[in-house]
Amino acid sequence: MGFRFQKRVKLGGGLGLNISRSGISPSLRTKMGTFSKNGYSTKTGISGVRYQNSGCLVFFLFTGAITFLIYTIKHL
Template identity: 85%
Template sequence: MGFRFQKRIKLGGGLGLNISKSGISPSVRTKIGTFNKNGYSTKTGIPGVRYQNSGCLVLFAFTGFVTFLIYQLK
């Protein structure tokens, strides 16, 4: 079993920086899940269970933009 280190620094508005042993990466948290440079993870409603997909950066940008639009229209 490997050692895992992860720390999140909140920047406000769902934005944050994730710090791990492999480096620093930005992420955006919404009500439906988390989007970052490696893909996205979605909440399932079951504690401790999430769906994670490692998609391409274009998909990440598109889903982030759609999520932004949805929350701006509410």
């Protein structure tokens, strides 16, 4: 049985850092789901069920920047 370590540090506005044994990675949580360097996952409305798709880092950066801009504009 393996040992697993994972911790999320909240930075505010949905931004956060995921810390695990394999390293540190940024993520962005929205009402629709979570974007990270490994892809994105979408909430389904069913407790414990999520749709997850792996994507590239460019997609993460683009969607993260757009989501951050929309969030910032809405909360001015």
